[in-house]
Amino acid sequence: MATGLEAPPLTDELLDEAVSLMRGAHVAVLTGAGVSTDSGIPDYRGEGAPVRTPMTFQTFLASETARKRYWAGSHLGWRNFAAAEPNSGHRALAELELHGVVPGVVTQNVDGLHRRAGSRHVVELHGGMDRVRCLTCGQHYARQAIADRLASLNPLVDLDTAIRPAPDGDVEVDDVGSMAIPACTVCGGVLKPDVVFFGEFVPTDTFHAASSLVRGSDTLLVAGSSLVVNSGIRLIEFARRRRMPIIVVNRGVTKGDSRATVKIDGGASETLTAMADALLR
Missing domain, CATH: 3.40.50.1220 (TPP-binding domain)
Structure with a gap:
């Protein structure tokens, strides 16, 4: 043994x-x-994985800046993440x-x-990164639909810019001040990928x-x-x-x-x- x-x-x-x-x-x-x-x-904890602080549910809820940072990184990284093959x-x-x-x-x-x-x-x-849900009313969306809305709201974001991928389809992004993030089309609530963040059960x-x-x-x-x-x-x-x-x-x-x-x-x-x-x- x-x-x-x-x-x-x-x-x-x-x-x-x-x-x-x-x-x-x-x-x-x-x-x-x-x-x-x-x-x-990439792996969070595997050998050679970079030291990185993941987004927590509490931080995501409490800070619009944190939500902008998360969605900016996730928006830029989603295409690489979605293109991964089994x-x-x-x-x-x-x-x-x-x-x-x-x-x-x-x-x-x-x-x-x-x-x-x-x-x-x-x-x-x-959960799965290919789904998004509203934290207020529970409405679900396909992730690609939200990616399209993010691209429309942020036409100056260059998806062809070289990026450094991180786990869960994220990337490292510092400047998010001008990032616009979509709200739920049903109730106007906060949208979140349908995944369990750190701090959630x-x-x-x-x-x-x-x-x-x-x-x-x-x-x-x-x-x-x-x-x-x-x-x-x-x-x-x-x-x-x-x-x-x-x-x-x-x-x-x-x-x-x-x-x-x-x-x-x-x-x-x-x-x-x-x-x-x-x-x-």
């Missing part, structure tokens, strides 16, 4: 051990940002679902890449769907998550209490390493692809 101190990299022996826990089982999957880094979406890891999980190995994927990511790769049962713990029904997926499975596979966020560690603890085998795949140490039956210190894409090849060949 892994100790979480110096986890060994992917080897044939470790892969065989993980695959043996998955073979003939229903495998619930929990994914984090490390699954999408090979699609060009990688081999996403496709491997979709293939495992198609063949009945994986009943569904719980993801901490907000990029929608699991759905685009073909996974049908996806629980998005932290995962909706109860969403977490119930995630825990139900784990409850109905035999094994839990965690891929590309440091398990720092509470929603992830709650699921891995739920599996541990049910004495389910737990497989953790991640570059570097995670908070779940001490609970893992098998820990593989490696990239999500290559490991998930190798698992699918072994299980489906």
Whole structure:
């Protein structure tokens, strides 16, 4: 069993051990940002990730300047974020679902890449960046519709300017004084991407769907998550209490390493692809 101190990299022996826990089982999957880094979406906490202070829900609500900064960065970064394509890891999980190995994927990511790769049962713990909602009346909008409104309100914003991407489709932007942000067309309320910001809680029904997926499975596979966020560690603890085998795949140490039956210190894409090849060949 892994100790979480110096986890060994992917080897044939470790892969065989993980695959043996998955073979003939229903495998619930929990994914984090490390699954999408090979699609060009940066990771908040992975090795080499820049130190960055994320937007909190409280700050977003309290400050119009903060909302302008957020929407300016998100507007400039949305095109790059939306253009990201699923990688081999996403496709491997979709293939495992198609063949009945994986009943569904719980993801901490907000990029929608699991759905685009073909996974049908996806629980998005932290929501999706492709949706926007009004905090007053609850009206929902397609993100592209809001992006079009932002472009119309801010015709001088140059979308072709070189930008430095950051996680969740954001970029670093300093000058936001002249940024105009759209309001809800129904009630005039504040619009917010339909994602869970820091300082918010995962909706109860969403977490119930995630825990139900784990409850109905035999094994839990965690891929590309440091398990720092509470929603992830709650699921891995739920599996541990049910004495389910737990497989953790991640570059570097995670908070779940001490609970893992098998820990593989490696990239999500290559490991998930190798698992699918072994299980489906």
